[in-house]
Amino acid sequence: xxxxRIVPDNTRFRIVHWRRLAYPFSAAYSVLVLVLFLTVGLxxxxxxxxxxxxEMQAKxxxxxxxxxxxxxxxxxxxxxxVQEFGSAGELSMxxxxxxxxxxxxxxxxxxxxxxxxEAYEFRRVETVGPRVSGELVQAGTLGxxxxxxxxxxxxxxxxxxxxxxxAIVGTMHxxxxxxxxxxxxxxxxxxxxxxxxxxxxxxxLNETVVVFDRTRELxxxxxxxxxxxxxxxxxxxxxxxxAITSTTTVLALVALVFFGGTAIEGFALVMLFGVVVCTYSxxxxxxxxxxxxxVRAGRLDQSEELAEAKARV
Amino acid sequence: xxxxxxxxxxxxxxxLVFGCGLAVPNLFSPETRKAIEQGAPAxxxxxxxxxxxxTLGLDLQGGSHVxxxxxxxxxxxxxVTQLRDDVRRILREERVGLQGGIxxxxxxxxxxxxxxxxxxxxMPKLRELAQPIGTFGAFGPSxxxxxxxxxxxxxxxxxxxTEAGVNERIRRAVEQAIEVIRRRVDQIGTxxxxxxxxxxxxxxxxxxxxxxxxxxxxxxxxxxxLQFRMVADxxxxxxxxxxxxxxxxxxxxxxxxxxxxxxxxxxxxxxFDQRTSQPIVNFRFNIRGAQRFGQATTENLGRQLAIVLDxxxxxxxxxxxxxxxxxxxxxxxxxxxxxxxxxxLLRAGALPAKMTIVEERTVGPGLGQDSIxxxxxxxxxxxxxxxxxxIGNYGLFGIIASIALLVHxxxxxxxxxxxxxxxxxxGIAGIVLTIGTAVDSNVLIYERMREESRMGRxxxxxxxxxxxxxxxxxxDSNVTMLIAAVALFTLGSGPVRGxxxxxxxxxLTTVITAVTxxxxxxxxxxxxxxxxxxxx
Numbered sequence: 001x002x003x004x005r006i007v008p009d010n011t012r013f014r015i016v017h018w019r020r021l022a023y024p025f026s027a028a029y030s031v032l033v034l035v036l037f038l039t040v041g042l043x044x045x046x047x048x049x050x051x052x053x054x055e056m057q058a059k060x061x062x063x064x065x066x067x068x069x070x071x072x073x074x075x076x077x078x079x080x081x082v083q084e085f086g087s088a089g090e091l092s093m094x095x096x097x098x099x100x101x102x103x104x105x106x107x108x109x110x111x112x113x114x115x116x117x118e119a120y121e122f123r124r125v126e127t128v129g130p131r132v133s134g135e136l137v138q139a140g141t142l143g144x145x146x147x148x149x150x151x152x153x154x155x156x157x158x159x160x161x162x163x164x165x166x167a168i169v170g171t172m173h174x175x176x177x178x179x180x181x182x183x184x185x186x187x188x189x190x191x192x193x194x195x196x197x198x199x200x201x202x203x204x205l206n207e208t209v210v211v212f213d214r215t216r217e218l219x220x221x222x223x224x225x226x227x228x229x230x231x232x233x234x235x236x237x238x239x240x241x242x243a244i245t246s247t248t249t250v251l252a253l254v255a256l257v258f259f260g261g262t263a264i265e266g267f268a269l270v271m272l273f274g275v276v277v278c279t280y281s282x283x284x285x286x287x288x289x290x291x292x293x294x295v296r297a298g299r300l301d302q303s304e305e306l307a308e309a310k311a312r313v
Numbered sequence: 314x315x316x317x318x319x320x321x322x323x324x325x326x327x328x329l330v331f332g333c334g335l336a337v338p339n340l341f342s343p344e345t346r347k348a349i350e351q352g353a354p355a356x357x358x359x360x361x362x363x364x365x366x367x368t369l370g371l372d373l374q375g376g377s378h379v380x381x382x383x384x385x386x387x388x389x390x391x392x393v394t395q396l397r398d399d400v401r402r403i404l405r406e407e408r409v410g411l412q413g414g415i416x417x418x419x420x421x422x423x424x425x426x427x428x429x430x431x432x433x434x435x436m437p438k439l440r441e442l443a444q445p446i447g448t449f450g451a452f453g454p455s456x457x458x459x460x461x462x463x464x465x466x467x468x469x470x471x472x473x474x475t476e477a478g479v480n481e482r483i484r485r486a487v488e489q490a491i492e493v494i495r496r497r498v499d500q501i502g503t504x505x506x507x508x509x510x511x512x513x514x515x516x517x518x519x520x521x522x523x524x525x526x527x528x529x530x531x532x533x534x535x536x537x538x539l540q541f542r543m544v545a546d547x548x549x550x551x552x553x554x555x556x557x558x559x560x561x562x563x564x565x566x567x568x569x570x571x572x573x574x575x576x577x578x579x580x581x582x583x584x585f586d587q588r589t590s591q592p593i594v595n596f597r598f599n600i601r602g603a604q605r606f607g608q609a610t611t612e613n614l615g616r617q618l619a620i621v622l623d624x625x626x627x628x629x630x631x632x633x634x635x636x637x638x639x640x641x642x643x644x645x646x647x648x649x650x651x652x653x654x655x656x657x658l659l660r661a662g663a664l665p666a667k668m669t670i671v672e673e674r675t676v677g678p679g680l681g682q683d684s685i686x687x688x689x690x691x692x693x694x695x696x697x698x699x700x701x702x703x704i705g706n707y708g709l710f711g712i713i714a715s716i717a718l719l720v721h722x723x724x725x726x727x728x729x730x731x732x733x734x735x736x737x738x739x740g741i742a743g744i745v746l747t748i749g750t751a752v753d754s755n756v757l758i759y760e761r762m763r764e765e766s767r768m769g770r771x772x773x774x775x776x777x778x779x780x781x782x783x784x785x786x787x788x789d790s791n792v793t794m795l796i797a798a799v800a801l802f803t804l805g806s807g808p809v810r811g812x813x814x815x816x817x818x819x820x821l822t823t824v825i826t827a828v829t830x831x832x833x834x835x836x837x838x839x840x841x842x843x844x845x846x847x848x849x
Binding site: 003005009101109121123126131132139140144146150154191194195199205206210214237240250252258267 | 372380382526527530670671672673674675676677679680683684686687688690691692694695698699702703705706707708738739741742745746749750752753756760763764767782785786789790791792793794796797798799800801803804806809812813816849
């Protein structure tokens with residue numbers, strides 16, 4: 001049987017060299033993200049903005065979007081977003097946060113149910129009041145920050161500070177680029193998006209750690225090899241593993257995008273983008289960062305190195 | 314490593330078979346599991362029985378998730394009102410005269426007692442109203458008091474509820490509210506509602522499989538403070554003007570004196586009035602309530618008795634004859650649905666304070682079914698794709714990785730069942746994602762083997778080096794992912810948490826399956842086939 005082989009043996013790509021292309025690209029993208037963040041902004045879902053979301057399905061035939069929109073707008077709860085989505089006559093209605101605190105939101109649900117329940121089946125109803133949405137924003141941000149700090153501490157203990165910094169730079173880069181994906185596509189940013197971002201943090205670190213693990217090993221083995229060459233070797237020797245793992249993950253995510261249903265589609269799309277970005281950044285962003293940090297300075301002292309070597313053989 | 318110890322093999326197989334066996338109960342219906350539990354002999358430990366299954370999240374089985382918050386302002390208001398009544402009682406008992414009345418401030422009451430002798434008599438009694446707050450643990454009471462009493466030399470006395478007092482009151486109110494809500498939700502008759510405290514002042518109510526969430530919200534929203542009071546004359550003293558349902562919201566004067574309260578009620582049932590065939594509620598009092606009700610109806614024949622619910626007059630019938638048996642009926646402008654709700658509320662008792670819905674998430678059962686179908690589909694397709702790809706890349710070793718992958722998914726499901734964890738829609742996404750990443754450990758090991766073999770090592774030593782060298786990388790990469798997943802679990806809520814649980818379990822089991830199981834299978838293959846080179 002002839003087996004698949006994506007990456008040939010003994011590749012000699014000058015990965016570190018390509019930072020001259022990758023860095024300007026990532027920098028430009030990051031600036032774009034910042035500009036979009038300040039001008040367009042994220043399309044926050046009701047988890048963070050507060051408000052009411054209703055998903056309905058027509059009990060028979062096609063839903064009359066124009067009529068639903070007109071009726072909903074006449075409620076006097078402000079401009080209502082009405083959209084068709086998925087298949088089989090599903091549509092969603094979004095009401096902005098109503099002034100008047102937590103109780104005011106309930107009026108929206110009651111009114112909409114009373115009006116539409118004859119012709120439509122209510123598939124999903126979500127209402128988030130102003131205080132809860134504020135707390136969710138806090139918890140979400142805190143989660144991402146805590147995860148990064150936790151990983152930084154672990155990598156600092158397990159590796160050297162230089163490698164930990166390299167990994168964190170890569171992770172931040174991936175978070176920024178993923179936010180960019182949300183900004184450009186205007187995909188809704190909600191609690192699930194926070195889950196996606198934290199998963200990407202995990203995946204990004206996973207990718208970087210595999211390369212850095214090899215870097216650490218090579219640092220011990222080749223004491224005199226120039227750093228750029230050593231970094232290139234780290235990436236090249238792990239390249240076929242990176243290719244295979246990314247492909248399996250992409251395959252699984254593609255299955256989610258196409259067959260997971262509308263509720264999970266957004267999450268899967270973001271993850272798909274994230275996996276590609278993480279693979280790119282582990283090779284072209286975080287590894288070259290090590291060039292600017294003195295990785296040989298923080299080497300383990302002799303006795304530790306000996307113990308480590310023993311444990312590995 | 315290629316030497317196999319029989320003991321070890323048996324142990325690993327036992328763990329894996331047991332772990333995967335834990336997932337089996339999910340194939341049975343709840344009734345079957347119940348039957349197995351009841352049919353099994355008593356000497357078999359419960360955890361060995363196939364009775365533990367995963368709980369499906371509300372997003373998969375449909376249902377309502379409602380977050381309620383105690384209305385702090387309302388609670389303070391009722392605390393201040395109670396304080397005023399206490400002060401009034403003390404003034405009456407001590408026969409102390411006031412200059413002016415009792416003034417209410419946002420956080421308490423104030424009164425002016427000009428005579429110093431009166432104040433000296435009054436102050437100790439007023440101070441008794443304050444209660445110490447906090448647990449009497451190793452450090453003794455925390456020293457906080459529920460009420461602060463201040464006395465000015467010019468005769469002004471101020472009583473204020475303290476922050477600690479309010480918080481203590483909220484804590485107790487939430488506890489009581491949980492009980493009341495549980496009883497009310499049980500009355501609707503759905504299965505296994507989940508009711509729990511969240512933070513200081515919130516209660517989370519999750520009711521699976523509810524068809525009409527509006528009914529749940531109606532029932533949760535009412536405080537249901539029931540009182541029987543007399544309708545008073547227009548110009549009588551000690552009167553509250555309360556809106557009347559009978560007269561289209563017109564306020565009518567109601568005596569402040571309460572004859573019987575809801576807590577003396579022992580039963581309430583919806584019924585139809587036999588004469589008018591209008592929906593009514595039949596109720597029954599306990600002995601104390603029956604006695605008071607009997608006395609009041611005897612003394613006030615011909616007058617109107619007001620039935621007051623949450624400071625609204627539901628109905629104010631004229632007392633035709635003394636009601637001494639302890640039971641009566643409430644009639645008014647009711648529909649069948651509203652007498653039902655009213656009966657539930659009366660039976661379940663009063664909420665200690667007004668509660669506001671701050672978050673609601675309802676998923677219809679149809680959507681939940683669709684999500685499960687889509688999730689199953691995505692899982693199967695992802696598994697098939699990954700398995701084909703792995704076999705394409707590694708041939709025989711790809712089959713070994715696929716076996717490890719399938720066992721891995723079974724282990725996640727088994728552990729989730731054992732823990733009684735909740736499977737949510739993001740949880741399914743977590744499983745699919747884990748399917749993609751689980752083979753990473755295998756890939757790391759195999760690629761290392763190839764590398765070592767290319768560098769000229771013998772097959773045996775390449776196989777061994779593959780496992781040993783890749784192990785540190787596997788640990789490092791999985792621990793970093795684990796840290797991110799734990800952060801997700803700690804800070805996430807609801808479905809996001811469901812995702813984090815799957816992700817954490819996935820990371821933990823991947824190390825077991827990819828390293829231990831794969832190693833065993835490769836050792837078996839080596840013994841059986843005696844190969845000369847890697848098969849990929």
